[in-house]
Amino acid sequence: MRLIRTLAFAATAAAALSIGAVIPASAATSVDDGSAPSFQEFAASTYRDVDGSYIVNGDEVISNRSDLRAFYDVLIGPETRNDGLIVNTVSGIDDKWSDAQVSNLTYCVSTKFGARHADVVNAMASGAALWEAASSKIDFQYVSSADGNCTTRNKSVLFSVEPVQTSQYIARAFFPSTPDRQQNVLIDDSIWSSGSWTPTNILGHELGHVLGFRHEHTRPESGTCFEDTNWRPLTPYDSSSIMHYPQCNGSSDDLSMTSTDVAGVVSLYGN
Template sequence: MSKSQIAWWCAQLLCVGVGVSACTGSPPEESPRASRESTWEHFLSQVHQEPGSGVYIANGDEPFSDVTQLRAFYDAHVNTANVGTRQDGLAIMVRNGARARWTEAEKHHLSYCVSTAFGTRHATVVQAMSDAARAWEAAADVRFVHLSEFDSNCTASQLSVVFDVRPVSGGAYFARAFFPGDARAVSNVLIDESSVGRTRSPSLTGILRHELGHTLGFRHEHTRPEAGTCFEDSRWEALTSYDAASVMHYPTCNGTEGWSFTLSPLDIAGARAAYELPNRIGILRPSGLAYIQEQGRGTTWTLVASDVQALALGSDRIGIIKTDGNVYVKEGSLGAAWMWQTSNTQALSLAGDRIGVLHHDGIVYVKEGRLDANWAQVRSDARAIALAGDRIGVLGNDGQVHVKQGGLGADWVWQTSNTQALALTDTRIGVVHNDGNVFVKEGDLGTNWVWQAANTQAISLSGNRIGALYTDGNVHVKEGGLDAAWVWETSITRVLSLSGDRIGALHNNGDVYVKQGGLSTNWTLVTSGATDLVLSTP
C-alpha cells in the first residue's frame, strides 16, 4: 500500500502498506468497480518508482522491473471487465496461467541475507526475519535459510542467496517483497527504516510475516470482491474461503484482526494447500530400528536409522537419539543425509527450524536456523523439554514449568508447579500435574489455566485439539474450545500422538493405529510390533 493510500484509509492510526506509518485522512469514495476502470494514466500516477533501481511498485508492495512489464500487468489484470470475479480463498499469485510457487527442489532452500547496512538494528531485523519465517515454516513445507556469511555484501546482485533483505528510507512504502519467479534483481525484502525497532503494533515481525507471505506467492486477501474495497487485480487463485482475518489482509480494507498480522487458521490451511507438509508416521522397533511412513505417498515403511532410543519428527525434519546419546537430524526427503548435532542427550524436540535437546546433566540447549547453526544454552536442572512455534517449554526437576516465547534470549515465564508432563503448541500450554489432573491455557503466557481431566498419565496438543491418555489406557480427545466435550477414541493405549487432523495410538500389544479427519472416523492399523510412535508436527 502506498503512503497516499494509507492516508486515505487511516485516521490517527498506525497503518500498514505492508509496513506502518502514522497517518491521517478519510477513506476515498471509491468502489471496487471504480478501481477496475482506472485508466493507464491514472494507474501510472499512483505507482511508485524506486530511486536508483527504477523498479515500479504497484498494489503497495509488488515490484515490476520496468514500464513495459508494468503496462503488460495493467492491460492484463487491471484494465479488464472480468477481474476480481472469483469468490474463494487465501489467494495465491497466478502468472501466465500457473500458480507462482516454489518448486519441490526450491522450497526448502529459500536463502536470504540481511544487510549490515541496518547498522545497530541488524540483530533486530535478523531476529524478526527468523520469527516471521518460523511462522510460515510451521504452517507449510518450506524452509527459509539465513546465510549470514553474505550479510556484509547483501545486495540485489548477491547471487549466493535467493533474496536480500535491505533497508530503505523515504520511500512510498514501508516494506515490500516479491513473488516466486521474479527476477533476482527485484527479489528483495526492502524495509523502510521507520518500520525497524517499533514499540507499537504492528511489530516488525508482524510486518515481515505479511511480506514473507508474498515471497511464498500469496496475494493481498482484500483484492477479493468479498472485502468490498481495496481491489487490486485478478492475478489470484483461491486456496481457501475468503478470510478477513488473514495475515495478508489490511485492517484498513475491512480486515478483522487489527495490526497483529498473525497467521489465521485459514492462512495455515491455504499455506498447506500450496506447500503440503509430509504426513509422516514414525515408529521404533524393539531392536532399535526406526521406520518412517509418509501417508499419501504409499504405505511403504522406510528404515531410516538403527540403534535408536528416541525419535522426533518436525515439519520436514527427522531427529534421532542413538543408544550412545548422540543426536542426528536430517531435513527434506527420507533419503537426505544425517547431520550430527550433539552427544550426551536424553531428550529431543523439533519445531520449525529449531532443535532442542536435554543433556543428561539437565542442561537444555536450543539452536535455530540451519542444521549447522550454533547451540544456545537456555536452561539447566531440567527433566523435559518441548518446542512449538516460537515457544520453548521446560519442566524442571523440581516439577516447575517455565515457558519463553520469541527469540532464544527471551525471558522465562513461570507457569505452574507439581507437574509430571508438559505439551505445547504456539497458542496453548498443557500440563499433567502429579495428581493426574490436566490443565490447559490458551493465548499469551499469562492467561489462566482451565482444568480439563483427571486420572491421566499423558497429554498431547495439536491445533485446537487436546488428547488425554488416562491411567487406565483409555484415550479421549476434544476439538474446539477448552470447554469442548471429550470424545472417547480407544483403549489399551500406552502412547498417544496428535498432529493436525490425525490421531495416533500405540496399543499395549505393539499395534499402531492412526485415524485422519473427524474425531469419529475409523481407525486404520498401520503396523505392529512397535515400541514408540510419533506423528510429524504440522
C-alpha cells in the same frame, strides 16, 4: 465497475502499509464514472522504488513499464469473482517455488542496517518461522556470511534483505516470478514504530509474498482495496489473514497468522 477507484488505489496504496494510514477516498468503493485514467497517467502516478521498479497494491513489485502496462490492462478489464487465501498467478499458472527451492530459501541481512542489524536478523527469523511452522516443506535459511555483500547481485543467496528510506511503505518484498535483480526485501525504519504491527508479523506478511501469496483483501468479500484477478483461491475468505491489510475491512489489527492461513500454505506447498 471498478475503473477509477481501483486504479487510484493500485497506484497510491504503497502508503497503505503505514500504521494509521488511510486508504485514499478514491479507493474506498468501486465506482465507474466513465473517465478512467490513461495508462500514461496511471504510470506517472505509480511510485517508483530505489531500483526503478514500480510499487503497486501497497508492497508489490512490478519490474518494468511493460509489466505495468499488463497490470493496468487487467485492472480495466472485465471483473471476475473468486474465493480463498490466494496465490499469485502468472498466465494462469501458480506463482510458487519448486519443492527443491522452497526448502532452500536462502537470504542475507545487510550490515547497512547498522545498530539494527541483529534486530532485523531476529525479526526475519521469527517472521519466517510463522510459515515454516505451517509447512515442513518451507525452509528459510539465513546465510550470515553473505551479510557484508548483501545485495541482489550476491548469487550465494536467493534474496537479500536491505534497508531503505521511504515514506511509501514499511517494507516490501517480491513474488517467486519476480526477476532476480529485484528479489529483495526492503525495510524502512518505520518498522520499529508500527504500533500493534510487530516487526515479526510485518516481515511474516512480506515473506508471504515471497512464497507467492497475494493480499487477501483483493477478494470481492473485502468490499474495498481491489487489486486484480491474477490469483487462485486456496481457502475460504479470511478477513483476519496475515495477508489482509487491517485498513481494508480487515478484522485483525496485528497481522497475525491464522489457522486459515496455515490451511492455505498446506494446500499450496504441503504439510
